[in-house]
Amino acid sequence: MKKKKRKHFNHLIEKHRGSGSAPVCPHFGECGGCLFQHIAYQDQLALKKEMVNDTLGAAASIDHVHPSLPYRYRSRMDMVTAFGKCGLRRAGSHRIVVDVTGCSIMQEKSDALFRSMRPLVLAVEGYDYLAHQGYLRYVVIREAMHTGQVMVNFVTSARENRLAAVIDHAAGEADSISLIHSGGLADLNYGEIYETVRGGYIEENFDGIRFRITPNSFFQSNSAVALAMYRKIREHARGRVLDLCSGVGSISLFIAGRAEQVTGVEMNSEAVEIAGVNRTINGIANAEFICSDAGSFLRSAGGSWDTIVLDPPRSGMQRRVMEEIDRLRAETLLYMSCNPSTFAIDIAALRNYAVESVDAFDMFPQTPHVELLSVLRRRSG
Numbered sequence: 001m002k003k004k005k006r007k008h009f010n011h012l013i014e015k016h017r018g019s020g021s022a023p024v025c026p027h028f029g030e031c032g033g034c035l036f037q038h039i040a041y042q043d044q045l046a047l048k049k050e051m052v053n054d055t056l057g058a059a060a061s062i063d064h065v066h067p068s069l070p071y072r073y074r075s076r077m078d079m080v081t082a083f084g085k086c087g088l089r090r091a092g093s094h095r096i097v098v099d100v101t102g103c104s105i106m107q108e109k110s111d112a113l114f115r116s117m118r119p120l121v122l123a124v125e126g127y128d129y130l131a132h133q134g135y136l137r138y139v140v141i142r143e144a145m146h147t148g149q150v151m152v153n154f155v156t157s158a159r160e161n162r163l164a165a166v167i168d169h170a171a172g173e174a175d176s177i178s179l180i181h182s183g184g185l186a187d188l189n190y191g192e193i194y195e196t197v198r199g200g201y202i203e204e205n206f207d208g209i210r211f212r213i214t215p216n217s218f219f220q221s222n223s224a225v226a227l228a229m230y231r232k233i234r235e236h237a238r239g240r241v242l243d244l245c246s247g248v249g250s251i252s253l254f255i256a257g258r259a260e261q262v263t264g265v266e267m268n269s270e271a272v273e274i275a276g277v278n279r280t281i282n283g284i285a286n287a288e289f290i291c292s293d294a295g296s297f298l299r300s301a302g303g304s305w306d307t308i309v310l311d312p313p314r315s316g317m318q319r320r321v322m323e324e325i326d327r328l329r330a331e332t333l334l335y336m337s338c339n340p341s342t343f344a345i346d347i348a349a350l351r352n353y354a355v356e357s358v359d360a361f362d363m364f365p366q367t368p369h370v371e372l373l374s375v376l377r378r379r380s381g
C-alpha cells in the first residue's frame with residue numbers, strides 16, 4: 001500500500017474505532033488474517049462504507065454495507081507449515097509465520113478439525129519457503145457452509161505421502177482428502193493432485209443448485225454472502241447471458257433458470273471441466289462453458305447478449321476487455337468485484353453504460369476487504 005493511502009487508511013480506522021471491541025482471537029495483532037477485530041462490527045461496516053465511497057469517488061456511492069456473520073463465515077483457510085509452525089503469515093510480513101492454534105473466522109467444523117489435527121501436522125517436516133527445503137507447504141481446509149462437507153488438502157514439495165498419522169486422524173472428519181504437488185520455487189498452494197485419499201471433492205448447495213468443489217478450484221469464501229449476491233444477480237439477469245470469468249460455473253448455473261441461454265467463459269481449464277460436471281449434476285440444459293481468455297473470446301466470437309456478468313479476480317479486467325464489453329452494448333452489465341479500486345478503474349473505461357446501483361457486501365468481516373455488486377445499464381442513443 002502506498003504511504004499516503006496507508007496514512008488515510010489508518011486515519012479512517014482511528015475515526016471509526018469508537019469504543020472498540022475486545023478481539024476474540026489470541027493471535028490478533030500478530031496474525032495477518034484479521035486486522036479489524038478490535039473494531040466493533042457495526043463500526044467495521046461504517047468504516048468499509050467510507051473506504052468504498054472514498055475509492056469510488058464521483059463514479060458511484062453506497063449508503064451501507066450489507067452485513068455478514070461476523071465470525072465463523074470463512075469456507076477456506078490455507079495454513080502455512082514452515083519454521084516449525086503451522087498458521088498464517090504475520091501482518092505485513094511474508095517471512096514470518098504466526099503459529100495459529102485455531103481460527104475464529106473459519107467455519108466451526110473445519111476449525112475444530114484444524115485444532116485437533118494441528119499437533120500431528122507439526123510432527124511432519126514443514127517447508128522452508130525462504131531456503132526452499134523441506135516437505136509440507138500448506139494444509140488447506142475447506143468447508144461447504146450449506147452441506148457441512150469438509151475438505152483437507154496437503155500441499156507437498158515432493159510426490160510422496162509421508163502423512164499417514166495426520167491423514168488417519170483427518171479421515172474421521174473430512175469428506176475429501178487430497179495430496180497436491182507444488183514443487184517449484186513459487187509459493188503455491190495448488191498444483192497437481194497426485195493422490196486422492198478420500199472423496200476428491202465436496203459439494204456446496206445454493207437454493208437447491210449443487211456445486212462441486214475440487215481441491216484446486218475457486219469457490220467464494222463466504223457462502224452466505226455469495227448466495228445473497230447471486231440472488232441479486234439472478235434478479236437482474238435476463239435473455240441471453242454472457243458470464244465472463246465464470247470459474248466453476250456457479251453464477252451461470254445459479255441464474256440459468258431465469259435466462260434464455262447462459263454462456264460462461266473461463267480461462268482455467270480445470271474450472272471449466274468442473275462447470276460441465278456441475279451443469280450435468282443439476283440437469284441444466286441452457287448453459288455452456290467455454291475455456292478461453294475473456295478478451296480472445298470477445299474479439300473472436302459473434303453473438304449479442306442481453307446481460308453480461310463480470311466477476312474478475314482482484315486485479316480487475318484488462319482495459320482491452322472492458323473496451324470490448326463496452327462495444328457489445330448489452331442491456332445490463334452486472335459487475336461483481338472483490339476490489340473497489342480495480343472496479344473503479346474498470347468502469348471508467350465504459351462509455352456506453354451508466355451505473356444504476358452499487359451494493360457493498362461484507363464478504364470478509366474482520367478484514368479490510370469488501371465485495372461490490374454493481375448494476376450498469378446501457379445508455380440510450
Ligand SMILES: C[S@@+](CC[C@H](N)C(=O)[O-])C[C@H]1O[C@@H](n2cnc3c(N)ncnc32)[C@H](O)[C@@H]1O
Pocket residue numbers: 218219220244245246247248249250251265266267268271292293294295311312313314
Ligand atoms: C473471482 S473468480 C470468479 C469465479 C466465479 N464467477 C464464481 O463466482 O465462483 C475469477 C475467475 O476469473 C478467471 N479469470 C481471470 N482472468 C480471466 C480472463 N482474462 N479470462 C477468463 N477468465 C479469467 C479466474 O480463473 C477465476 O476463475
